[in-house]
Amino acid sequence: MDYKTLDDDTMERVTQTFKALGDPTRMKILTYLFNDEHSVGDISETLGLKQSTVSHQLKTLKNLRLVKSRREGTTIYYSHDDAHVMTMLDQMISHVKHD
Template sequence: MKNQEEIQMVSQLYKVLSDPTRLRILLLLKNGELNVTAIGEKLEMEQSAVSHQLRLLRDSRVVKARREGKGIFYSLDDHHVIDILNQTFEHVKHH
């Protein structure tokens, strides 16, 4: 049986992944790093809303940030998250 800390961590990950906007951001980042402006344009969202979602993803260590000059570029912190999402989408299609 898994310990309580691991169960909490998994639960927190699923909470972060449960939001449709965050899922869309992760699917964009699957193809490479992007800045807030690019993500906002692709999702037709305000930069402040994108930044808020990225902060939650970063706090949960799902995405990471890299500074280049004045810009910040976001990418997946761990490709296991995409594996989880791919399997989940396959599961949904199966039913």
């Protein structure tokens, strides 16, 4: 693919995605969702965050198609929505931990 001339919309979406990944709270949520889906309550309890904070951050991640949701009764479960992003995240974590 030729990346020399990206259209403005693509450039904006890439930039917004990197901005989203630059937030520590959103990174905590994404890494928690790495292998399993979880409810807002579970994410909130495990990560020690307010449910309103988790919901707000999940909305941002969902708008960027980084997470997806499914409803089971009254509970909504979230999981990552893009293996490409999770692979990139895994590689970045490996890079940072590399001695």
